[in-house]
Amino acid sequence: xxxxxxxxxxxxxxxxxxxxxxxxxxxxxxxxxxxxxxxxxxxxxxxxxxxxxxxxxxxxxxxxxxxxxxxxxxxxxxxxxxxxxxxxxxxxxxxxxxxxxxxxxxxxxxxxxxxxxxxxxxxxxxxxxxxxxxxxxxxxxxxxxxxxxxxxxxxxxxxxxxxxxxxxxxxxxxxxxxxxxxxxxxxxxxxxxxxxxxxxxxxxxxxxxxxxxxxxxxxxxxxxxxxxxxxxxxxxxxxxxxxxxxxxxxxxxxxxxxxxxxxxxxxxxxxxxxxxxxxxxxxxxxxxxxxxxxxxxxxxxxxxxxxxxxxxxxxxxxxxxxxxxxxxxxxxxxxxxxxxxxxxxxxxxxxxxxxxxxxxxxxxxxxxxxxxxxxxxxxxxxxxxxxxxxxxxxxxxxxxxxxxxxxxxxxxxxxxxxxxxxxxxxxxxxxxxxxxxxxxxxxxxxxxxxxxxxxxxxxxxxxxxxxxxxxxxxxxxxxxxxxxxxxxxxxxxxxxxxxxxxxxxxxxxxxxxxxxxxxxxxxxxxxxxxxxxxxxxxxxxxxxxxxxxxxxxxxxxxxxxxxxxxxxxxxxxxxxxxxxxxxxxxxxxxxxxxxxxxxxxxxxxxxxxxxxxxxxxxxxxxxxxxxxxxxxxxxxxxxx
Amino acid sequence: xxxxxxxxxxxxxxxxxxxxxxxxxxxxxxxxxxxxxxxxxxxxxxxxxxxxxxxxxxxxxxxxxxxxxxxxxxxxxxxxxxxxxxxxxxxxxxxxxxxxxxxxxxxxxxxxxxxxxxxxxxxxxxxxxxxxxxxxxxxxxxxxxxxxxxxxxxxxxxxxxxxxxxxxxxxxxxxxx
Numbered sequence: 001x002x003x004x005x006x007x008x009x010x011x012x013x014x015x016x017x018x019x020x021x022x023x024x025x026x027x028x029x030x031x032x033x034x035x036x037x038x039x040x041x042x043x044x045x046x047x048x049x050x051x052x053x054x055x056x057x058x059x060x061x062x063x064x065x066x067x068x069x070x071x072x073x074x075x076x077x078x079x080x081x082x083x084x085x086x087x088x089x090x091x092x093x094x095x096x097x098x099x100x101x102x103x104x105x106x107x108x109x110x111x112x113x114x115x116x117x118x119x120x121x122x123x124x125x126x127x128x129x130x131x132x133x134x135x136x137x138x139x140x141x142x143x144x145x146x147x148x149x150x151x152x153x154x155x156x157x158x159x160x161x162x163x164x165x166x167x168x169x170x171x172x173x174x175x176x177x178x179x180x181x182x183x184x185x186x187x188x189x190x191x192x193x194x195x196x197x198x199x200x201x202x203x204x205x206x207x208x209x210x211x212x213x214x215x216x217x218x219x220x221x222x223x224x225x226x227x228x229x230x231x232x233x234x235x236x237x238x239x240x241x242x243x244x245x246x247x248x249x250x251x252x253x254x255x256x257x258x259x260x261x262x263x264x265x266x267x268x269x270x271x272x273x274x275x276x277x278x279x280x281x282x283x284x285x286x287x288x289x290x291x292x293x294x295x296x297x298x299x300x301x302x303x304x305x306x307x308x309x310x311x312x313x314x315x316x317x318x319x320x321x322x323x324x325x326x327x328x329x330x331x332x333x334x335x336x337x338x339x340x341x342x343x344x345x346x347x348x349x350x351x352x353x354x355x356x357x358x359x360x361x362x363x364x365x366x367x368x369x370x371x372x373x374x375x376x377x378x379x380x381x382x383x384x385x386x387x388x389x390x391x392x393x394x395x396x397x398x399x400x401x402x403x404x405x406x407x408x409x410x411x412x413x414x415x416x417x418x419x420x421x422x423x424x425x426x427x428x429x430x431x432x433x434x435x436x437x438x439x440x441x442x443x444x445x446x447x448x449x450x451x452x453x454x455x456x457x458x459x460x461x462x463x464x465x466x467x468x469x470x471x472x473x474x475x476x477x478x479x480x481x482x483x484x485x486x487x488x489x490x491x492x493x494x495x496x497x498x499x500x501x502x503x504x505x506x507x508x509x510x511x512x513x514x515x516x517x518x519x520x521x522x523x524x525x526x527x528x529x530x531x532x533x534x535x536x537x538x539x540x541x542x543x544x545x546x547x548x549x550x551x552x553x554x555x556x557x558x559x560x561x562x563x564x565x566x567x568x569x570x571x572x573x574x575x576x577x578x579x580x581x582x583x584x585x586x587x588x589x590x591x592x593x594x595x596x597x598x599x600x601x602x603x604x605x606x607x608x609x610x611x612x613x614x615x616x617x618x619x620x621x622x623x624x625x626x627x628x629x630x631x632x633x634x635x636x637x638x639x640x
Numbered sequence: 641x642x643x644x645x646x647x648x649x650x651x652x653x654x655x656x657x658x659x660x661x662x663x664x665x666x667x668x669x670x671x672x673x674x675x676x677x678x679x680x681x682x683x684x685x686x687x688x689x690x691x692x693x694x695x696x697x698x699x700x701x702x703x704x705x706x707x708x709x710x711x712x713x714x715x716x717x718x719x720x721x722x723x724x725x726x727x728x729x730x731x732x733x734x735x736x737x738x739x740x741x742x743x744x745x746x747x748x749x750x751x752x753x754x755x756x757x758x759x760x761x762x763x764x765x766x767x768x769x770x771x772x773x774x775x776x777x778x779x780x781x782x783x784x785x786x787x788x789x790x791x792x793x794x795x796x797x798x799x800x801x802x803x804x805x806x807x808x809x810x811x812x813x814x815x816x817x
Contacts, residue, residue, distance in 0.1 A: 059805070062675070062808065062809055065671070065678065067668065068809050071809050137678060138717065
């Protein structure tokens, strides 16, 4: 039973314990009270009967003395007042019956003197109590009075008492149950709250929770102890976490150190790979100069080539000095020395160095934007541009490479355009990986891209510059180095149009050579790309970003325009078609024009029906060139 | 003849029964006399000394004397009972506490109490008018049993205290008016 009690809820336990205890104690109390009452009743009965017997004895003495049965019987008959008395008898000392009284309500046998042992005057049988009293005369017994009384009254009383006690037991039990139900919350509630808090702590692992204390008894002490324990656990947990954070930091530092060591090792490898790549350029150039010298028609030309050869040698020497100094390299890599760098010196060196390589590949190298200055590390910047140009020339087999510098807001953009094979978009992110270059020692363009780009990227990151790569496979690639440059912003004013430099290595026999063109596009990148492509054909290009700029530029040129290349949608509701109409109107002649548009084929057809030459985006260089030629031819036909 | 025999037999049986009844009565009378001693108290002055004897005198010829005599020498309270029988009045002049007057002396009754010069005497007679004529207790034979009457006035005159138990058993009690 106690095992079963142990597994039930505290609420039920309390109720059970109280009811069980109450029932047992009340049962015991009832039993004891019953016993007491029974004993007391018996004593009372004995006492009463004793007195009665003595009275009868005294009163019967004379009757016995005088053998007056009538008088004696009269005495005994007075017992009729006591219904519990079954029988009363008076015997002579000889044992002979003198007189007898029998209660009619009981079936009594004939009077018989009972034998009582010892000095007792009472004898109990199942249903009766007997009392015997001697009658003395002059100290001599002359008779015996014997009375038998029924114990029924005592038993009845016992029964009644038990019934009442049972009733009280049930009633008080019920009352105790109701009171227990109501009052047990005083004990169970704080325990249940404590239990709930403990469960929350377990499930949520939140050691900042605290149990609510609602009493100052042992449960209250338990709540205090529990909270104190939680506090200790919480503090320890915090300490543990702090220790973990410290350990993690140490781990990270260790890992970073390990990585740093790996990086240094990798950087060294890259360094040597880059060095071999960088050194090839001037050596190549020198080889080419030597070839040119052999074929030089005159001594003057040879002298000029000798100068160039010497310059290449100086560059080579400078490279060895700079690159082979390992400590310098590390400093260079990790710590830049920024200052204002005029681009003309760098452009001049690079133009000189790579111009011969380009013409050797029968491609053109154009440099413009010399006058700008940027805020950067001159040595690093030169290496960056050299690498970009080197790669551009390497992967361009026809067309050319254009290096330009432009001002854009607070930035100077140094751009290297090429008309090479381009880079698939998904491979752009790979070209800066060192292993691509290291695993491609043959420089096979189908397998990888220019060596040293990973170093370039690191240097760019180190200088805080930005490199943007745009490429159209088959059309070429744009590498745009963005340099934050407030200094240059102060020195240069923003120009809405860019006048192409006069340096041109374009083919003088090209029919497009020397034409004046106006290119209008509201997308700066497209505008730039178109300008560079058109510039490559020896056309003098004037760019405009919107409708009004185009009008302004045309006016500056006094409408001496040979061809107009206009985007259809110029933004703000303006269209290239309308611009062309207006320019033609102001020039008072039909200037050849090409509209470039990304609109639907039906729309383009409608423009063509209106007499415009139309090109659908994306535009390929050859198509553009063909379209310009077609437009020029058509105009001359019209005029003739 | 037969009738005579039967008659004789009936007379003999009747006489025998009468004798038997008389015997029982005598026993009862003897018991009465003894018990009167137990339920009557005498004043202290009735005795010459503190533990003096209680004298019971049977005057005249008393046929149940032997039955009374068995009580001679027994203690009534702390006094010894002294039983004796005499027909000589002089012998009782010294004083008796209980005086039973037999039937043969009843003729002397009118002068009897004058002759007895002492007080404190419980006088007992066998006639119903004994108590009326100055005696204290009369033992009477009713149809079914032997009973007694008490003259309480005479008892008081003799300064006797009669137990209420005794009074409760009396057939008649005569009182002073």
